[in-house]
Amino acid sequence: MLYSQMSKEQLIAEQQDLQAAYQAFQQKKLCLDMSRGKPGADQLDLSNEILNAVAAPNYKTENGTDARNYGGLDGIDEMKRLFSEIFGMPAEDIIIGENSSLHMMFDAIAQAVSRGLGGERPWATLEHVKFLCPAPGYDRHFGVTEYFGIENITVPMTETGPDMDIVEELVKDPMVKGIWCVPKYSNPDGITYSDETVRRMAALQPAAKDFRIMWDNAYIVHHLYGKDEPLLCLYTECKKRGTEDMVLMFASTSKITHPGSGVAAMAASNKNIALIKKRMSYQTIGPDKVNQLRHARMFKNLADVQAHMEKHAKLMRPKFETVLTALDSRLAPRGIGRWHRPNGGYFISYYAPHGCAKRIVQLCKDAGLTLTPAGATYPYGKDPDDSNIRIAPTYPPVSELQTAMELFCIAARLAAIEKLLS
Numbered sequence: 095m096l097y098s099q100m101s102k103e104q105l106i107a108e109q110q111d112l113q114a115a116y117q118a119f120q121q122k123k124l125c126l127d128m129s130r131g132k133p134g135a136d137q138l139d140l141s142n143e144i145l146n147a148v149a150a151p152n153y154k155t156e157n158g159t160d161a162r163n164y165g166g167l168d169g170i171d172e173m174k175r176l177f178s179e180i181f182g183m184p185a186e187d188i189i190i191g192e193n194s195s196l197h198m199m200f201d202a203i204a205q206a207v208s209r210g211l212g213g214e215r216p217w218a219t220l221e222h223v224k225f226l227c228p229a230p231g232y233d234r235h236f237g238v239t240e241y242f243g244i245e246n247i248t249v250p251m252t253e254t255g256p257d258m259d260i261v262e263e264l265v266k267d268p269m270v271k272g273i274w275c276v277p278k279y280s281n282p283d284g285i286t287y288s289d290e291t292v293r294r295m296a297a298l299q300p301a302a303k304d305f306r307i308m309w310d311n312a313y314i315v316h317h318l319y320g321k322d323e324p325l326l327c328l329y330t331e332c333k334k335r336g337t338e339d340m341v342l343m344f345a346s347t348s349k350i351t352h353p354g355s356g357v358a359a360m361a362a363s364n365k366n367i368a369l370i371k372k373r374m375s376y377q378t379i380g381p382d383k384v385n386q387l388r389h390a391r392m393f394k395n396l397a398d399v400q401a402h403m404e405k406h407a408k409l410m411r412p413k414f415e416t417v418l419t420a421l422d423s424r425l426a427p428r429g430i431g432r433w434h435r436p437n438g439g440y441f442i443s444y445y446a447p448h449g450c451a452k453r454i455v456q457l458c459k460d461a462g463l464t465l466t467p468a469g470a471t472y473p474y475g476k477d478p479d480d481s482n483i484r485i486a487p488t489y490p491p492v493s494e495l496q497t498a499m500e501l502f503c504i505a506a507r508l509a510a511i512e513k514l515l516s
């Protein structure tokens with residue numbers, strides 16, 4: 095029965111049953127974690143061959159470069175070719191980074207802040223610089239701009255991407271310098287931007303000449319059901335309109351091989367690539383080419399990556415389905431909350447009835463289940479509706495996940511009843 099249709103007496107009876115079940119969980123002294131989007135140990139094992147992919151005396155790249163030595167600022171040819179296929183961009187528009195795309199994003203923002211972009215004034219010399227943050231979104235994106243003292247402006251996410259009416263309005267402000275985007279299997283909603291959203295993004299005419307779209311394609315090949323949810327190429331759309339300098343695109347192998355020792359990459363216009371390479375020439379004498387070579391030996395082309403991702407998906411599907419089955423069977427019949435069924439990525443976003451998210455996370459914590467803090471998916475950790483909770487199903491084994499979701503659903507029901515009775 096829907097909670098909204100229950101009488102006060104029925105709700106109180108239901109609450110008493112749930113409290114008993116909740117206390118039983120507390121006595122189990124659980125220690126469960128669904129907080130961060132980390133691959134499970136079985137997923138890491140899929141890439142173990144990479145640990146031995148480069149060994150003496152085979153440490154030369156295909157053009158004869160000794161991968162052990164300095165040099166090769168923007169990456170080895172075979173890695174550029176691989177990311178060129180992944181991004182659908184020419185290899186000359188690509189820079190291979192170190193082990194983290196977030197690091198590359200941080201550096202790009204740091205450069206804009208300290209040195210400026212395209213002859214515009216460094217953002218550090220300006221008052222009230224702002225950045226658009228489609229939310230719920232990735233907390234670490236918001237953390238980067240917050241770190242640099244940039245004001246994060248929340249833009250609501252819709253089923254088709256950021257609310258573009260609002261984005262188009264906000265970019266008329268010359269102090270709005272950019273937007274964070276996770277366009278495919280977004281973190282945390284798992285939605286892919288529609289063609290219309292991508293086209294409107296490409297057609298933006300921001301007042302700031304140094305406006306940048308931070309296009310973080312972290313989940314570009316991370317399909318759950320073997321089927322790619324198509325995403326229009328923003329760069330191609332920008333090219334048609336002459337706006338390609340507005341875009342910086344990022345991806346990495348973090349959730350393809352081993353996060354922490356993967357390979358990151360970015361793709362951008364010639365102008366942006368030249369500017370970034372110039373900065374890099376001061377930053378480093380060359381990246382970890384040995385690690386690039388390991389990856390290039392494991393994946394000769396995109397088809398190899400796709401076959402590998404199917405192995406990940408096989409391990410991940412039961413976990414996503416465990417979460418969705420629990421939500422469908424325990425929460426849907428009570429009419430509490432909503433969620434999206436993602437076709438890829440790493441997360442499921444649960445939208446609790448307004449005002450319940452913090453309470454759910456607290457109840458879970460008190461019974462031994464760690465979730466991403468409520469509000470973390472919004473700038474400054476403030477969800478105006480106190481509703482969104484990011485569920486990360488990949489790290490715990492299925493058996494733990496089942497227990498965790500049982501507890502989660504009890505907490506969600508308790509919080510919803512408390513709200514209705516208050």
Ligand SMILES: Cc1ncc(COP(=O)(O)O)c(C=O)c1O
Pocket residue numbers: 131193194195196197232276281310312345346347348353354358
């Ligand atoms: C949207 C998004 N971007 C970037 C990252 C981190 O990527 P990397 O390991 O390449 O820094 C994550 C990790 O969860 C993510 O969800």
